[in-house]
Amino acid sequence: SSLPLKKRRRGSWKFAREVVGPRQTIMAFLANGFLAASSAGTSSMVSSRRSSWVRPGSKSVHRSRPSSTVVMVAPMIEKLAQTGDAFSDSCINAIRFLAIDGVEKAKSGHPGMPMGMAPTSYVLWNKIMKFNPKNPDWFNRDRFVLSAGHGSMLQYSMLYLTGYDSVGIEDLKQFRQLGSATPGHPENFETPGVEVTTGPLGQGICNAVGLAMAEKHLAAVYNKPDATLVDHYTYCIMGDGCHMEGVSGEACSLAGHLGLGKLIAMYDDNHISIDGHTDISFTEDVLKRFEAYGWHTIHVQDGNTDLNSIQAAIEEAKRVTDKPTMIKVTTIIGYGSPNKADSHDVHGAALGGDEVEATRKYLGWKHPPFEIPADVLDHFRQNVAKGAQAEGDWAKVLASYKAKYPELGAQFQSLVLNRELPSGWEQALKDAAASAGKSATRQLSQLMLNSLAPVMPNLVGGSADLAPSNLTIMKGYGDFLKATPEGRNLRFGVREHGMGAICNGIALHSSGLVPYCATFFVFTDYMRAAMRISALSQAGVIYIMTHDSVALGEDGPTHQPIEHIASFRVMPNINMTRPADATETAACYAKAIESRKTPTIMALTRQALPKLENGSFEGAKKGAYVLSDSAPSGGVADVLLVATGSEVETILQAAETLKSKGTSVRVVSMPCWEWFEEQDDAYKSSVFPPSIPKSKRLACEAASSFGWARYVDNTVCIDRFGVSAPGSAAMKHLGITADHVVAKVESMM
Numbered sequence: 206s207s208l209p210l211k212k213r214r215r216g217s218w219k220f221a222r223e224v225v226g227p228r229q230t231i232m233a234f235l236a237n238g239f240l241a242a243s244s245a246g247t248s249s250m251v252s253s254r255r256s257s258w259v260r261p262g263s264k265s266v267h268r269s270r271p272s273s274t275v276v277m278v279a280p281m282i283e284k285l286a287q288t289g290d291a292f293s294d295s296c297i298n299a300i301r302f303l304a305i306d307g308v309e310k311a312k313s314g315h316p317g318m319p320m321g322m323a324p325t326s327y328v329l330w331n332k333i334m335k336f337n338p339k340n341p342d343w344f345n346r347d348r349f350v351l352s353a354g355h356g357s358m359l360q361y362s363m364l365y366l367t368g369y370d371s372v373g374i375e376d377l378k379q380f381r382q383l384g385s386a387t388p389g390h391p392e393n394f395e396t397p398g399v400e401v402t403t404g405p406l407g408q409g410i411c412n413a414v415g416l417a418m419a420e421k422h423l424a425a426v427y428n429k430p431d432a433t434l435v436d437h438y439t440y441c442i443m444g445d446g447c448h449m450e451g452v453s454g455e456a457c458s459l460a461g462h463l464g465l466g467k468l469i470a471m472y473d474d475n476h477i478s479i480d481g482h483t484d485i486s487f488t489e490d491v492l493k494r495f496e497a498y499g500w501h502t503i504h505v506q507d508g509n510t511d512l513n514s515i516q517a518a519i520e521e522a523k524r525v526t527d528k529p530t531m532i533k534v535t536t537i538i539g540y541g542s543p544n545k546a547d548s549h550d551v552h553g554a555a556l557g558g559d560e561v562e563a564t565r566k567y568l569g570w571k572h573p574p575f576e577i578p579a580d581v582l583d584h585f586r587q588n589v590a591k592g593a594q595a596e597g598d599w600a601k602v603l604a605s606y607k608a609k610y611p612e613l614g615a616q617f618q619s620l621v622l623n624r625e626l627p628s629g630w631e632q633a634l635k636d637a638a639a640s641a642g643k644s645a646t647r648q649l650s651q652l653m654l655n656s657l658a659p660v661m662p663n664l665v666g667g668s669a670d671l672a673p674s675n676l677t678i679m680k681g682y683g684d685f686l687k688a689t690p691e692g693r694n695l696r697f698g699v700r701e702h703g704m705g706a707i708c709n710g711i712a713l714h715s716s717g718l719v720p721y722c723a724t725f726f727v728f729t730d731y732m733r734a735a736m737r738i739s740a741l742s743q744a745g746v747i748y749i750m751t752h753d754s755v756a757l758g759e760d761g762p763t764h765q766p767i768e769h770i771a772s773f774r775v776m777p778n779i780n781m782t783r784p785a786d787a788t789e790t791a792a793c794y795a796k797a798i799e800s801r802k803t804p805t806i807m808a809l810t811r812q813a814l815p816k817l818e819n820g821s822f823e824g825a826k827k828g829a830y831v832l833s834d835s836a837p838s839g840g841v842a843d844v845l846l847v848a849t850g851s852e853v854e855t856i857l858q859a860a861e862t863l864k865s866k867g868t869s870v871r872v873v874s875m876p877c878w879e880w881f882e883e884q885d886d887a888y889k890s891s892v893f894p895p896s897i898p899k900s901k902r903l904a905c906e907a908a909s910s911f912g913w914a915r916y917v918d919n920t921v922c923i924d925r926f927g928v929s930a931p932g933s934a935a936m937k938h939l940g941i942t943a944d945h946v947v948a949k950v951e952s953m954m
Contacts, residue, residue: 304358307380317551318356321536337592338368352409352443366585402742407450415710417468425691455703461499468529475538508534641787651676666721667695675723705735712744726750743802753808754907761929771911783850792825828881842871858943
């Protein structure tokens with residue numbers, strides 16, 4: 206045929222299915238590597254671009270007759286040719302069938318990717334990776350990320366086979382069930398041995414970039430010519446979908462720029478997505494794109510059976526130390542399934558009982574579900590002894606390092622291994638707040654960062670090309686660049702989404718690093734998916750978000766956040782903060798640094814704010830506190846005003862006017878709802894006393910009113926898009942003024 210190979214394969218397959226039926230056609234195709242058909246002078250031949258499907262020595266049959274259709278199928282064979290080594294086949298098929306059986310029992314999941322990537326995983330975990338199954342938290346382990354998280358049974362199977370205590374055979378049987386250690390997608394907070402939470406495509410490879418950045422930074426800080434303390438790789442398996450998601454391009458572009466030589470990604474090039482073959486939507490040359498990013502690239506043309514080439518590719522990648530490596534591993538999705546391989550049918554659904562049995566026969570797997578031959582399991586479990594030996598050898602390196610470099614050794618033990626916070630960090634924040642006066646909270650944030658930098662060597666972070674506006678540079682601590690990875694200022698470029706996902710990886714490297722990242726608050730829209738994964742995966746990233754309201758002014762509604770505060774308040778496990786002055790900014794930083802399993806957002810002003818006369822560090826850490834109360838001694842205020850951030854000044858001004866008119870007012874600053882809700886009922890009632898009913902309470906915030914009904918019946922907020930105008934004019938136009946608050950209170954009385 207003169208058709209391109211892929212079209213020839215697909216078109217001929219369809220023709221053959223119509224002639225002889227799907228099961229007979231595909232079984233014959235898989236067994237013999239060919240099926241030929243011809244009709245009325247027009248011919249087609251089934252041909253696979255993947256050589257592993259073709260039985261060695263087989264020859265295509267191609268005959269035509271002018272007046273009739275002839276289909277010729279070679280005799281079937283009982284078993285698919287695999288690697289050529291029977292024991293390796295058994296080990297690889299153990300991976301495949303644990304995945305198949307887990308998905309089949311759950312009647313839910315994605316068996317195809319594990320079936321296709323089982324050979325790569327066997328080589329990676331058994332011959333390449335350094336890890337200790339009995340201590341998943343060992344610092345110097347290699348990190349593994351399954352960016353194609355839908356294939357989670359691949360990772361769970363490897364954890365079980367190699368001897369992790371977190372996943373037993375019963376856990377595999379409970380795949381995707383309530384309360385199991387084997388959820389539908391890998392979750393680091395559920396399953397020890399899983400480094401990061403993946404599932405949303407593209408997030409995992411970005412996390413891997415963050416993991417590799419953490420390794421490179423710590424190696425630059427601690428390694429010495431005679432002592433290599435930090436030395437591990439980050440491996441990632443990703444699929445076509447990960448490449449299609451734009452976030453992967455953001456992070457991988459940065460990884461190439463930074464020369465992350467210990468990042469090795471394996472691309473499962475199976476040409477199938479949920480919609481079908483990827484040639485309907487994705488035809489770019491991925492390796493050329495990654496070459497342009499600055500990556501080393503390798504193509505393993507037969508990822509189904511050629512173990513030597515897979516191993517050689519990974520070993521070559523490890524020898525390339527100045528750039529990350531992308532290994533394209535061309536595979537058949539659902540390898541070994543007679544009727545569903547190389548189709549979207551095997552991507553996202555159980556094979557079905559009949560097809561499971563047909564696959565068992567075709568791959569020569571004679572064992573019942575979830576049963577692994579003893580010799581195969583023993584082979585995988587050798588990783589337990591290997592891992593213990595590797596950790597023991599590293600412990601000797603650590604002991605020697607501590608003897609040679611006692612100061613750095615003690616710091617490494619405390620900050621990296623024990624993940625402790627250094628002494629003096631909170632006092633540094635308090636001292637900075639005490640020295641500050643009237644200022645924008647973004648400037649106060651800069652003050653806090655630079656007060657922390659000398660006492661927190663584990664603090665790293667940066668901005669998405671907005672450092673001069675976000676004010677996030679730690680002065681004197683250098684930039685993390687290819688040649689200077691010891692630098693602590695991260696230059697993310699205009700890559701908000703990638704930035705968030707990379708910081709998740711840094712946080713989940715579990716080495717004591719405290720990452721922060723920054724942009725304009727409105728641009729959290731670009732990175733919300735990564736921020737949600739921060740919250741879900743308990744990654745304590747600090748999000749410094751400046752230009753927090755319409756008061757930013759002239760840039761107008763495209764840059765003025767409205768619904769953003771409310772949207773993050775409804776997201777679980779994330780602290781949405783909005784400090785009103787220097788004291789509250791210091792308190793927000795303190796809580797954010799302490800919250801290693803909960804990310805924190807700080808919404809900060811462009812405009813200057815006065816220092817609150819009664820601002821409280823401890824009160825702010827509780828989420829809300831009373832700034833003033835003009836009720837008579839022992840009495841109850843007529844109204845309660847509550848606000849966040851810049852509007853605290855607004856309600857203080859309104860309170861003065863109301864008091865002059867004979868109305869007693871309680872004023873509450875509420876920098877963080879989440880922290881307030883953590884307090885006991887007694888404290889909450891002391892701030893919002895039941896004696897002041899919700900009908901006599903008003904909240905003022907230059908943002909959506911959504912959610913405030915929990916605390917008040919009345920609001921002065923903004924439930925529309927903003928306007929392009931100077932900041933003060935925009936606030937007045939949209940009603941965020943003391944006069945408007947006074948008028949609203951008077952209407953309540």
